[in-house]
Amino acid sequence: MGEERSATRAYVLHPEIKSDNARRHAKSALEEGVALAHALPELEVAGSQVVSLPKMHPGMLFGKGKIQEIKGWLEDAEAGLVLIDGHVSPVQQRNLEKEWGVKLLDRTGLILEIFSDRARTREGVLQVEMAALSYQRTRLVRAWTHLERQRGGLGFVGGPGETQVEADRRAIDLQLNNLKKQLSKVVKTRELHRKARAKVPFPIVALVGYTNAGKSTLFNRLTGASVFVEDMLFATLDPTMRKVDLPNGDAIIMSDTVGFISDLPTQLVASFRATLEEVLEADVILHVRDISHPQSADQKKAVLDTLRQLDVNPDVPMIEVLNKIDLLAPEDADYLQALHKDGENVFGTSAVTGQGLDTLLDQITEKLKGTTRALTLTLDWSHGGAQSWLQRENVIETTAQTDTGWTIDVRWSPMQAAKFEKQFPEAFAP
Numbered sequence: 282m283g284e285e286r287s288a289t290r291a292y293v294l295h296p297e298i299k300s301d302n303a304r305r306h307a308k309s310a311l312e313e314g315v316a317l318a319h320a321l322p323e324l325e326v327a328g329s330q331v332v333s334l335p336k337m338h339p340g341m342l343f344g345k346g347k348i349q350e351i352k353g354w355l356e357d358a359e360a361g362l363v364l365i366d367g368h369v370s371p372v373q374q375r376n377l378e379k380e381w382g383v384k385l386l387d388r389t390g391l392i393l394e395i396f397s398d399r400a401r402t403r404e405g406v407l408q409v410e411m412a413a414l415s416y417q418r419t420r421l422v423r424a425w426t427h428l429e430r431q432r433g434g435l436g437f438v439g440g441p442g443e444t445q446v447e448a449d450r451r452a453i454d455l456q457l458n459n460l461k462k463q464l465s466k467v468v469k470t471r472e473l474h475r476k477a478r479a480k481v482p483f484p485i486v487a488l489v490g491y492t493n494a495g496k497s498t499l500f501n502r503l504t505g506a507s508v509f510v511e512d513m514l515f516a517t518l519d520p521t522m523r524k525v526d527l528p529n530g531d532a533i534i535m536s537d538t539v540g541f542i543s544d545l546p547t548q549l550v551a552s553f554r555a556t557l558e559e560v561l562e563a564d565v566i567l568h569v570r571d572i573s574h575p576q577s578a579d580q581k582k583a584v585l586d587t588l589r590q591l592d593v594n595p596d597v598p599m600i601e602v603l604n605k606i607d608l609l610a611p612e613d614a615d616y617l618q619a620l621h622k623d624g625e626n627v628f629g630t631s632a633v634t635g636q637g638l639d640t641l642l643d644q645i646t647e648k649l650k651g652t653t654r655a656l657t658l659t660l661d662w663s664h665g666g667a668q669s670w671l672q673r674e675n676v677i678e679t680t681a682q683t684d685t686g687w688t689i690d691v692r693w694s695p696m697q698a699a700k701f702e703k704q705f706p707e708a709f710a711p
């Protein structure tokens with residue numbers, strides 16, 4: 282951290298590299314960068330700017346003139362920390378930190394800091410630690426080592442720097458291995474809990490969405506729970522599950538998960554696979570969008586990309602929830618709310634006023650009815666009651682007799698599966 286100036290006074294820069302096809306709109310990208318900075322409670326944002334660049338400079342990111350200009354901004358703002366909303370290579374980071382006399386974090390580094398600040402469960406903490414270490418592992422710079430600096434930066438192949446990097450890498454690998462072992466223990470315990478929960482058999486409806494889209498607010502509204510809702514990115518990190526009663530009396534489990542974001546560090550996506558299991562195994566996915574946000578379309582793309590990276594089964598039915606319609610002009614809100622009547626799979630809601638939530642719940646009920654899954658059940662003779670139930674529900678595709686009972690292929694809706702499991706827990710061995 283910067284010695285002279287406070288490392289909690291942050292200056293946010295969004296580099297807009299012209300040759301980069303300006304993937305995100307610069308002004309709202311900068312706003313997101315600032316919102317990310319605010320997601321770390323101890324930080325104070327001392328200033329923020331979009332910096333337009335014709336091209337990226339490999340060693341310093343910015344050109345010489347720009348670097349001096351920015352140095353002036355940082356001094357005026359008394360900022361000791363620079364947050365660059367983009368990718369900064371380790372070499373660029375080192376050079377800029379030296380040039381400006383500040384500490385620097387790039388987008389991935391910042392997101393990792395936020396996640397590490399938010400992680401509450403043991404599993405979450407371990408996952409973030411692993412993600413941070415894997416990231417650090419990719420950023421070991423040869424000339425950055427203490428040993429090499431002492432020797433005046435001898436950079437020959439096989440020299441002391443090389444050995445130091447290798448040693449650092451080995452140390453990180455050891456730590457990663459150790460964390461992996463701890464994590465697998467925690468996951469095993471959670472698996473047991475999950476099995477226990479599976480005995481309360483309800484279909485799972487998972488909420489996903491860009492950070493700040495309103496997932497937790499919607500979750501609270503629908504479940505009557507009080508989950509940490511704040512106008513702060515990534516308020517929710519560990520998944521939360523609650524029971525919701527549908528209008529027809531059936532019950533579902535709704536799960537609220539971490540928000541997604543553009544350029545979510547791949548290490549994080551990978552490490553969160555385990556906690557996002559509920560999403561991977563959901564019967565219905567609700568994709569919650571902040572439809573009032575100017576970059577709503579880009580956010581949607583980022584969410585769908587992340588779901589793909591997570592290998593979410595594309596057959597799981599998804600409902601698109603266009604949230605925050607209360608922030609739109611009334612005629613726009615009405616239009617969005619009516620879209621589903623034209624057969625569009627979108628539902629306008631306001632998690633704050635409650636608009637559109639009944640229609641959404643009806644739609645969830647419909648979707649759960651309409652989707653079916655195949656499963657093979659092995660029942661023994663004592664499960665005659667279960668076998669007749671399956672016949673009555675008309676879900677049997679094929680039945681084969683075995684020495685001890687039946688092997689039955691069924692195709693049923695999540696709700697039927699849930700009812701069966703509740704009524705015949707001893708027969709349900711998927």
Ligand SMILES: Nc1nc2c(ncn2[C@@H]2O[C@H](COP(=O)(O)OP(=O)(O)OP(=O)(O)O)[C@@H](O)[C@H]2O)c(=O)[nH]1
Nearest residue numbers: 493494495496497498512515516517540605631632
């Ligand atoms: N006006 C309006 N504000 C909303 C609505 N839904 C949520 N919000 C606000 O949007 C902000 C973010 O809401 P959250 O529910 O925390 O969003 P989230 O998607 O869970 O966010 P992450 O935890 O970052 O993933 C809060 O200030 C909410 O009060 C809505 O329908 N209308």
